[in-house]
Amino acid sequence: MQKVEMTANKRENTGKGTARKLRREGMVPGVIYGPHRESQPLTVDPLEIREIIGENAIVELTILENDEEMETETAMLKDYQEHVIKNELLHVDFLAISMDEKITITVPTEVVGTSVGVKEGGVLQELMREVEIECYPADIPESIEVDITELDVGDSIQVSELDAGEEIEILHDPDDVLATVVPPSEEITEEEETLVDVETLEPEVIGEEEEEVEEELAEEEAEDEEDMEQRDYM
Secondary structure (H helix, E strand, O other), X not given: OOEEEEEEEEOOOOOHHHHHHHHHOOOEEEEEEEOOEEXXXXXXXXXXXXXXXXXXXXXXXXXXXXXEEEEEEEXXXXXXXXXXXXXXXXXXXXEEOOOOOOEEEEEEEEEEOOOHHHHOOOEEEEOOOEEEEEEOXXXXXXXXXXXXXXXXXXXXXXXXXXXXXXXXXXXXXXXXXXXEEEOHHHOOOOOOXXXXXXXXXXXXXXXXXXXXXXXXXXXXXXXXXXXXXXXXXX
16 A cells, blocks of 8 residues: 655635636645544645555645644545646645545456466456455555466356455445456347446535536636637637
8 A cells, every 4th residue: 555745835815716726826725624524625746646646545644734743644636636638636625534544445456367268268257346345454455366376257256255365345246247258149249238327527526615616617618618719719
């Protein structure tokens, strides 16, 4: 499990104007919250956030106020919001955690080995590429291995067959299928795959700040459209 140190600044002012000003200055607005603390608006360096996206990293977050240390929280990046066109971070969420309390988190699966069925011409189909688990923060794995070595054509591997260790509880039905090997004629094409709804990433921001982020996004989209129309006339 990756552990990083990061600094953030306490943010007193909120709202669309403040958020835009922060982004123009090269920072990104955010918030930290948790079961044992109040929500606190923050500003952070987007370059530091990029380094931990998708890593399930444990962050030692030092929160500054007027350049002086106010507090340090152990946290994880809970969510982030990104402009789909500009590739710009708009908002980030940190979840304050305790190393002594279990948390629920999603981790990727990693297929290892070459199955008997694939060697005979079968096609491997991965039906799950991540699993939800519960464990202590220190026990969060980078991934959970799915060993397909013994899979023959027509065989599958289920959640109940995973060896994640005693310290990790997998929160799925034991009969859920992770991967299967099918004959070449039954290979699922892209058109036949079940579409998975991909929701727009929206941070679990508290109260008014969530509404402000949504309003700001809508306003920025309207401004982008207006800019495009103006360029059409130039």
